[in-house]
Structure formats: structure tokens, C-alpha cells
Amino acid sequence: MIGVFDSGYGGLTILDSIRHELPEYDFLYLGDNARAPYGTRSFEVIYQYTLQAVQYLLRSGCRLVILACNTASAKALRTIQQHDICPETHRVLGVIRPTVEAVPAVTKNGHIGILATPGTVSSGSYVLELEKVFADVNKMQNFGTLHISQQACTLWVPLIESGEYLSEGSDWFVEKYLRELLRQDPQIDTILLACTHYPLLLPKIRQSLTRIRQENGNGRLPELVAQGDIVARSLRDYLSRHPEIENSCSKGGSCRFLTTESADKFAASASVFLQSPLFRESPLAAEHIEL
Ligand code: DGL
DSSP: OEEEEESTTTHHHHHHHHHHHHHHHHHHEOOOOOOOOOTTOOOOHHHHHHHHHHHHHTTTTTTTEEEOOHHHHHHTHHHHIISOOOOOOOEESSSHHHHHHHHGGTTTTEEEEHHHHHHHHHHHHHHHHHHHHHHHHHHHHHHOOEEEEEOOOTTTHHHHHOTTTTTTHHHHHHHHHHHHHHHHHHOOEEEESTTTTGGHHHHHHHHHHHEEEHHHOOOOEEEOOOOOHHHHHHHHHHHOOHHHTTTTTSSOOOOOEEEEHHHHHHHHHHGOOOOOOGGGSSSSOOOOOOO
């Protein structure tokens, strides 16, 4: 089984793409919905919560766990990889590195905006990884100087977890953070949705960006980079390079869902995040767990 973890529903946007790309594998999803959002919590708390979830997935038979959560990837991944798991038998992967590796092919001017939770922004992980990746690209392409701007979108995850993200009131908060990002650097041509919840806001983000651009003389809209397909392709590549892990992942095409919240509440909300026809085959059932 491949374990997929997020603080709540956001990781389902990653699971959706992974399952589409790799339908033959068995998946176990764990959403810590009862304790979401993680994005405003301290390093220690995010690390402890993430470790508990990873250990649960490993105990449940997963040899490989994907942290489908940028906040957990930024704050807990490295410590867990270095101190808490045995790499001979188990692997834990994050979503930041694959996302960052996709950026050089997208930006034309090196002006990059990052939309993320306060925890991901304060970790500086995206800035660090982008600088590393572009340092390599620069050697090859002489790309030029990199301009990275980060914007914490504190209320986006709570709006999504509460189901309020489609309400008119949420428009105001979507636009607020986009304006703040573009105020930092009006030349941004590439925006990373560096939180797995944010693809749910894509239609509103596009509308807001169009409005903002119209006010400023109709410039080109920035490219929006969502993570699902990027992470899915990167996982396929990882499995092909690591046959010892790949061989231990069972292949029955199943998918189970665990949540720390009420199972019925999870099942009712989760389907919004899952677009792949694979998830239409049977009604979604979830299981409540305690971490
Ligand atoms: N989906 C998580 C992420 O990618 C949201 C974190 C949170 O719970 O605030 O960062």
C-alpha cells in the first residue's frame, strides 16, 4: 500500500492525480481533519502530529508514505526521514522538491510567486529549494536573476476545511492575498499553489487575477502551477528508480480513507476533491481513527 497523508482534505487533490497516474496500486489516505489546519501551528506541533500520522500509516502496512501536505513537508519531512524511519525498509516523500523542479520550465522571467500557509512560508523551504534548482539551471541556461515573493494565505485552508470556500465572502479573501502577492512584485509570471488545498480555489483565483490585471491595464495572467500532476509523475519516476520499494507496494487498485474527524463528515466532503472517474465507481466510505 502507498500511504498519502494531509492535515485534512487538501491531500485528496494529490491522491486524485496519483491514482489517475498509478491506478494499479493500493492506497491508504489519512486526513487529520480533527486537528487541521496545521499551517498556523508551531514547528514542534506540526512535527509531532505528522510523525503520529506517518507511524500510523507505516503500522497499517504502508512501505511508502507521501506527505501530500506542504506544511508537513516543510516542517517535518527532513526530521522524520533522518531520525524516525528506517530507510532500508520504509520511505517518506514530500511534495516540495518535485513542485520546485517543475518551475524552470514554466517561468519566462524568473519572477515567481508562492502562495502557501503561514507555516510553509516561515519555513523558507520553497525559497531555499527554488534557489538550489535554479542554481543548476543557471549553470546550463544562464537564466538570470531569480525574484521570489511569498504570500501566506492564512484563511484559505480554514475556508476550504469548513466548506465555506464557495461562498461570496471567500472571494474577498481570495483577492486580498493575490493583491498582496502582486503588490510585492507586479512582474510575477508564475504562481505556485504551494498548498494542496488551493486547487479547490482555482476558479476564484483565476477570476481575481483577471480582475486585478484588468485594473492594471490587462497584462498577461501569471501561469498557475498546481501540484497534483507534478507529484504524480514524480512518484511514477521514483517507483521506477526504486524497484525494492515498488515491489513491496501491493497492487489491487483499492483506496481506503482514514480520518481523525467523523467518518460521515469526511465522506460527505471528500468527494468534492476527487475528480478521477476511479472515485466514481463506488460510494466513498471512510473510517474514523485516533492518532
Ligand atoms: N494542505 C496543507 C498544505 O499543503 C494545508 C496545511 C494546513 O493544514 O494548514 O500545506
